[in-house]
Amino acid sequence: MVIGERMKCSFCNKKSIYFRKYEGHHYCEKHFTKSIEKRVKKTIRKNKLIENGDKIAIAHSGGKDSSNVLFLLNKIFKNNPNINLFVITINEGIKKYRDECLKKSENFCKKLGIERHVFSFKKEVGITVDDLTKKMKTGYCGSCGLLRRYLLNKKARELGATKVATGHNLDDECQSILMNILKGDLLRLVRMGPVPRVVKHKKFVQRIKPLIFIPENESELFAKINKIPFGSKRCPNSIDNPLRGKTRKFLDDLEKSSPGIKYSLYESALKIVPSVKGKFKQGKINYCKNCGEPSSREICKVCELLKNL
Ligand code: SF4
Ligand SMILES: [Zn+2]
Ligand SMILES: [Zn+2]
Structure with a gap:
């Protein structure tokens, strides 16, 4: 209500x-x-997310957050001749879930008149998430995320993108902060923020997160009010990550009793990150001997995953 x-x-x-x-x-x-x-405009301006000359690949899954990013960036920049926008959609191959999102994504891009490129796990790496769930007992969400990030970066770079815009919202970020602290994964923690500090390399396309200061419930309301089409089904595999579910509930309960606590958690993390960042040395980045993509190992995690399946 x-x-x-x-x-x-x-x-x-x-x-x-x-x-x-x-x-x-x-x-x-x-x-x-x-x-x-x-x-959103303030987030873009303050963090210099988008500047003249940028070619932005919008990662559009067809869900509410990425549809909002598409709607908002199109609205803000469509008449700016110095900014180029296009859409990349990754089809992971999750029947009964992705099909709805993909159709909505296709129709929405047509309506906005924006260039769209679709890449599927099946065609690009030869396996779908539905296949992964049959082959692996657990951990398919981690593999799905790994393959998606890999393809998104590779395809955005090949299409000449200077940045990739994703739909992460405030709730996603707060959950990741807490989970990374709980798991002791400080390296991932220092890579968060509106312009995540991934390892610098000419083959990595910079990620940007324009919705980072929008709570999830407000993102949903925004999409409904503005009649933005989005797929509302939940991925049937999301149970693969129970820690995220519990962290989400914990933060939602806290927000109810202490409104604004997600903002303060996020603001605190953003202040802490620069002071601990220097403690992590950037490892040397080579090229995967198998696929040629950047990797700190001889064979990248994606090639290793595919080889072991
Ligand atoms: S819930 Fe897991 S399997 Fe489903 S889209 Fe997300 S990462 Fe992939
Ligand atoms: Zn009013
Ligand atoms: Zn590789």
């Missing part, structure tokens, strides 16, 4: 459709939309 019904917007006389508890303001549809756009 949307809190704030029957109340008036704090910025005009219209009916409120949302109460932002951590700010204490009521929002009508128009002012809610404006507030999200303003925050």
Whole structure:
């Protein structure tokens, strides 16, 4: 239920459709939309996510967050001749789940008139996630993520992208921060942020996360208000990562009793990251002897995974 019904917007006389508890303001549809756009523009400006001359590959799965990134970047930059946008969609091969998203992605890109490239696990690496779930008892989410990041980087680079925009929201980031701390994975922790600090290498395309300051529930509401089509099914394999589910619930419970706690967690992490970053030395990056993609090992993790299956 949307809190704030029957109340008036704090910025005009219209009916409120949302109460932002951590700010204490009521929002009508128009002012809610404006507030999200303003925050995304501020994130882009403050962190220099997009600059003149950039060619941005938008990673569009067809879910709500990546559809919002596509909608917003298109709205902000479509008339800017110095910024080029296009879409990359990765089809992992998860029947009954991805098909809905892929159709919505195709239709939405057509409607916006934006160039779209689709790459499938099946064609590019010869295996689908449905195959992986049959071959592996657990860990297929890790393998799915690994293959997706690999293909996204490779294809974006081949298509001349200077940056890849993803749909990570505030909840995703907060969950990752806590999970990385709980697992003692500080290397991953220092790689987070609106411009994640991945290892510098000419074959790695810089990632950017324009939605990083938008909570998940607000991302969903934004998509609904603005009639942005998105696939709403949950991947049937998401149970493969129970720690994320528990961390999500923990943070949601905390947010209910202490509104704004996700923001403060994220802001704190962003302040800590620069001071611990120097403690991690960047390993030497070579080229995988098998596929030629950048890797700190002789054979990259993707080639190793495919070989062992
Ligand atoms: S839940 Fe797991 S299998 Fe499903 S898309 Fe996400 S990473 Fe891939
Ligand atoms: Zn209003
Ligand atoms: Zn390789």
